Amino acid sequence: MRQIEGAAVLTAADMRAVEQAAFEQGDSAAAMMRRAGQACAAAIRRLSAGSEVLVLCGPGNNGGDGYVIAATLAADGHPVRVAALGTPGSDVAQQARAGWVGPVETLHDTAPAPVLVDALFGIGLSHPLDPAIAQALLVLIAAARLTIAIDLPSGVDTDSGALLGCPAPADITLALGALKPAHLLQPAASHCGAVRLLDIGVSAPDTMQVVAAPALPMPGPHSHKFNRGMVAIVRGRMAGAAELAAAAAMHAGSGYVALLGSTIPAAPHALVRRKLNDESLGDPRIGALVVGPGLGRDDDMRATLERALATDHSLVVDGDALHLVTPEQLRARGGQMILTPHAGEFDALFGSSDAGKLDRARAAAQASGATIVFKGADTVVASPDGRARLAPAASNWLSTAGSGDVLAGAIAACLAAGLDPLGAAAAGVWLHGEAARRCGPAFIADDLACALGPARAAVAGAVPPR
Numbered sequence: 001m002r003q004i005e006g007a008a009v010l011t012a013a014d015m016r017a018v019e020q021a022a023f024e025q026g027d028s029a030a031a032m033m034r035r036a037g038q039a040c041a042a043a044i045r046r047l048s049a050g051s052e053v054l055v056l057c058g059p060g061n062n063g064g065d066g067y068v069i070a071a072t073l074a075a076d077g078h079p080v081r082v083a084a085l086g087t088p089g090s091d092v093a094q095q096a097r098a099g100w101v102g103p104v105e106t107l108h109d110t111a112p113a114p115v116l117v118d119a120l121f122g123i124g125l126s127h128p129l130d131p132a133i134a135q136a137l138l139v140l141i142a143a144a145r146l147t148i149a150i151d152l153p154s155g156v157d158t159d160s161g162a163l164l165g166c167p168a169p170a171d172i173t174l175a176l177g178a179l180k181p182a183h184l185l186q187p188a189a190s191h192c193g194a195v196r197l198l199d200i201g202v203s204a205p206d207t208m209q210v211v212a213a214p215a216l217p218m219p220g221p222h223s224h225k226f227n228r229g230m231v232a233i234v235r236g237r238m239a240g241a242a243e244l245a246a247a248a249a250m251h252a253g254s255g256y257v258a259l260l261g262s263t264i265p266a267a268p269h270a271l272v273r274r275k276l277n278d279e280s281l282g283d284p285r286i287g288a289l290v291v292g293p294g295l296g297r298d299d300d301m302r303a304t305l306e307r308a309l310a311t312d313h314s315l316v317v318d319g320d321a322l323h324l325v326t327p328e329q330l331r332a333r334g335g336q337m338i339l340t341p342h343a344g345e346f347d348a349l350f351g352s353s354d355a356g357k358l359d360r361a362r363a364a365a366q367a368s369g370a371t372i373v374f375k376g377a378d379t380v381v382a383s384p385d386g387r388a389r390l391a392p393a394a395s396n397w398l399s400t401a402g403s404g405d406v407l408a409g410a411i412a413a414c415l416a417a418g419l420d421p422l423g424a425a426a427a428g429v430w431l432h433g434e435a436a437r438r439c440g441p442a443f444i445a446d447d448l449a450c451a452l453g454p455a456r457a458a459v460a461g462a463v464p465p466r
């Protein structure tokens with residue numbers, strides 16, 4: 001059982017392809033289900049600390065896992081009962097059912113137990129849960145001290161994280177072989193409780209991963225302020241937003257941060273304030289240029305954005321700037337670009353849609369040629385090359401004004417430090433989440449920017465000095 005940071009994330013189709021590849025290498029579905037069920041049983045035995053376990057088994061292979069779990073627990077002398085919904089459909093699930101020699105109650109007639117194992121539906125749930133099933137499940141959950149979901153809580157859509165009917169909230173979800181998008185995307189993610197990954201002996205591709213603590217360059221004797229990575233930020237109509245992004249870039253480790261558009265001295269004095277003109281915008285030492293936080297959307301600011309786009313700097317495009325560009329314009333510009341939209345900005349730039357957040361982020365990356373950081377209580381980072389990173393749940397206290405400006409600055413610092421756009425975006429998201437965790441409750445964006453330093457210290461040493 002392991003933590004999820006850095007783990008592979010697979011859609012339902014990816015998971016089936018990985019299983020299929022394993023079968024072609026000589027593995028069998030029965031052996032895989034046995035490994036999955038036994039790994040779950042070992043975790044459940046530890047978590048239940050001797051209390052009786054009730055395993056709810058569905059009609060598919062998730063239910064098959066459930067029968068293996070029950071048989072394994074019983075063989076270890078652990079008190080366990082089984083209640084089923086329907087009869088197993090696949091050969092492998094029927095085989096697993098045959099391995100359970102105890103009685104099988106029905107979902108509607110069974111009595112509660114202190115530990116409930118939800119093995120009703122996993123990645124195969126295709127339509128909303130029947131309300132009568134959902135109701136029976138919720139009654140058993142309410143009576144249990146601990147609910148453990150196998151692979152996914154029953155009642156969520158694997159790929160989009162949407163709810164299918166009234167899902168069964170779990171305290172712990174044991175993800176099998178790899179994470180699925182629903183473990184990380186809202187609203188499903190908040191029904192998973194703590195997610196832990198179990199190895200079931202399959203090797204998953206790393207195209208999609210959970211955002212993990214980044215490896216960031218450390219300063220050494222060769223370092224000076226410019227080769228640490230210089231960040232420039234365009235100041236717009238709401239100056240505070242650009243100031244927050246600048247503070248974030250400084251605390252995230254940039255050696256030199258310039259605010260373009262004001263020369264009036266103010267704290268922090270480490271921030272270099274320059275006029276916005278061709279010379280300052282064209283400074284070849286700039287490693288990342290941030291445009292958009294508090295920019296404004298009037299014609300003057302549109303012209304300022306055009307000037308920023310006309311440079312050949314790596315860009316972080318945020319906030320108002322996302323209302324002033326089109327995906328086609330960005331694609332035509334090319335170069336390294338990271339866009340950081342929240343849901344409203346995303347809809348404005350790419351259009352609204354009922355598709356899932358992961359699919360939308362990936363399509364947007366394709367359309368714009370930029371790396372997309374689709375923000376919210378869940379955050380998806382998608383690269384135009386198809387790779388993606390999904391953030392683990394972050395502090396809900398991030399729902400405070402200016403926290404997105406801080407993220408833009410943190411990402412810019414990582415980009416200027418030499419990370420590729422996907423790596424920089426994921427590193428910025430991780431630092432932002434870690435800073436929020438360190439801030440505790442009711443912080444403001446200024447606190448968050450300052451906490452990026454200690455968050456950065458948590459990964460210090462990840463990379464030896466150059």
Ligand SMILES: NC(=O)C1=CN([C@@H]2O[C@H](COP(=O)(O)OP(=O)(O)OC[C@H]3O[C@@H](n4cnc5c(N)ncnc54)[C@H](O)[C@@H]3O)[C@@H](O)[C@H]2O)[C@@H](O)CC1
Binds near residue numbers: 030065125130152
């Ligand atoms: N190769 C294997 O045997 C492995 C299977 N695994 C398990 O298998 C699961 C996937 O198994 P399946 O593909 O069989 O899918 P599920 O067990 O998630 O559910 C599919 C079954 O439920 C039915 N169904 C779908 N929606 C329903 C609804 N709303 N109401 C009633 N019935 C509904 C389907 O017709 C099908 O019979 C994974 O989540 C995982 O738990 C893992 O152990 C990995 C290895």
Ligand SMILES: Nc1ncnc2c1ncn2[C@@H]1O[C@H](COP(=O)(O)OP(=O)(O)O)[C@@H](O)[C@H]1O
Binds near residue numbers: 376378
């Ligand atoms: N409920 C939440 N839980 C976790 N993170 C959140 C939540 N709400 C917002 N965030 C994060 O906080 C930041 C908010 O950014 P944004 O909406 O652009 O704010 P602002 O424009 O005020 O700077 C994003 O990084 C987003 O992912």
Ligand SMILES: [K+]
Binds near residue numbers: 119
């Ligand atoms: K389940």
